[in-house]
Amino acid sequence: MAGGRPWGPSGPGADIPVHVKLRTTDVDEARAFCRKLYYGPLRIEPVGDASTFLFSADVVLLGPITLGEVGYGTDIRVSIAALETSYHVLMPLTGMLRSRHRGTVVYADPTRAAVYRPTGDIELDWPGTCRLLSVKVDRSALERELDAALDQRVISPLPLGASFDLVDGPGRTWAALVRLLLSELRGPDALATRPRMAARWRDMVVSGLALSVEHPYGEEPAGLQGPYRPRTVKRALDVMHAEPWRPYTIGDLATVAGVGVRVLQESFRQHVGMPPLTYLRRLRLDGVHAELSRSDPGQSSVSEIAYRWGFTHLGRFAGAYRERFGVSPSHTLRGRS
Template sequence: MDEAREFCRRMYYGPLRIEPVGDAPRIDFSADVVLLGPITVGEVGYGTDIRVSIEALETAYHVLVPLTGVLRSRHRGAVAHADPTRALVYRPTGDIELDWPGSCRLLSVKVERAALEREVDAALDQRVVSPLPLGTGFDLVDGPGRTWAALVRLLLSELCGPDGLASQPRMAARWRDMVVSGLALTVEHPYGEEPAGLQGPHRPRTVKRALDAMHAEPGREYRTRDLADLAGVGVRVLQEAFRQHVGMSPLTYLRRLRLDHVHAELSRADAGQASVSEVAYRYGFTHLGRFAGAYRARFGVTPSQTLRDRR
């Protein structure tokens, strides 16, 4: 059981508690888990009844797809069940408790928060809030949910095999992008055709060009003038467009984006092999004092605490 806990904490979340249900149960834990850029995909089973407790995810969205058995979940005050006909979706807020029977084996898919939010934003071409107001699950029998789950299973099978197409870096990257974009089109949310769900007007191309540039190279030393040139407008025009359609200035958005990237990297890093300063420098933070203050203001903990906890 200790080995199972350590494995899942290392691959998924640091503040993860796994406790057996009953007296001296026999555990038959097995898991195939692959980290591929902003997604972590795995097939996991314990072979005995357990209870799992996870603190608020903060940096990721998570999907559980039972292949066998029934999973009972408590999240944000709501109780939900998942089985091979319906997946569960978790937002990066609120603690999670799972009653996981030994008969349940499932696909566990973690997607970095910024990656899914960016994909939903791009798919809808309209402003969305963070965290996304997603539904608690989606159907696995018909529609896009069935296709998405099949895609994830195939990707995991290919990545775990020695000679599959997914072992080629370019193919793996494309498959990874398909998983994220497919999930963005599968999850239930209030955007799209529901007018009441709109959080703002469509973003103009000038704003999207600047956003695309920042997301493509978050560590690059951009000035507002650089972003305005990429967008094909003047500095004042870009700043006003960001104020109206993003709710902040371009450089404020860039700083938040960089902080999110640092947080995500520290959350999955090995505390013995990673350095806070190295990660911060890589994302353009050259003044470590100001960086640490901004980080704590955004996430409520210091960078070193995140690395130590290995969230």
């Protein structure tokens, strides 16, 4: 192991990075390292050739964030109880990771990251070919950052999306930032290791994640919408989130907002990135997807869940669902079994 002072999670606001690493063929030693550095209720079980087990971790702790490059050398299964105090992102550098969290299965690879909320157990099927970047962010730090980017208080825990794109958009930039910061902080004399610079890098990682991951405040990341939303837009968003199944028309939403239809449409285009009814449809689709993901196919049907979320034309619904999620609604429901 390496580090300038006794290692362990730094307190919020700490600006001095702590670099630690471990390379071992001992499963118990690897398990103890991960429990101390990440989460106590964590289980690691080799399911591949145990003779090729070679745990390798190179990790930097910096205030509310923990960045690391991790691999196991053989196929393993990881089980983690609810994170509670943190949000977490896994970004494979090589190979593919199968993740199950809150009823949703995500296949993470170098093109797509897996995201974990503080609630809900996690199960990972981690091949020996998969080496990844692990980013742990304190719950309060990310929630404060997203709250500051909006003109309203966010709910806790944040209802984040289960994954995000690493090839295009803000996710690509954020992943590059994490890789660069980890590389810099592992060097002994890098500029980023100086406390004032380290604090700025730390803040960029937290704010960048808040702008990259999906959340229900609009399809575009909050930072691209601008920090302020007019009250007219907020009123329309509030009623849509409160009762997304209601058959709102654009006229209904304009009346709620207290402006004309054209003004509301232009305000949404500027501050949300899409028309009001497009936002409403995506909000409903995301609600259906979440419910299908956690429902028992023996007790629930696609049609009843779709109707409950305000979709009355099942053909158009199925087409919109496939366009958004890449699979049919029935495939999502069957995947729960």
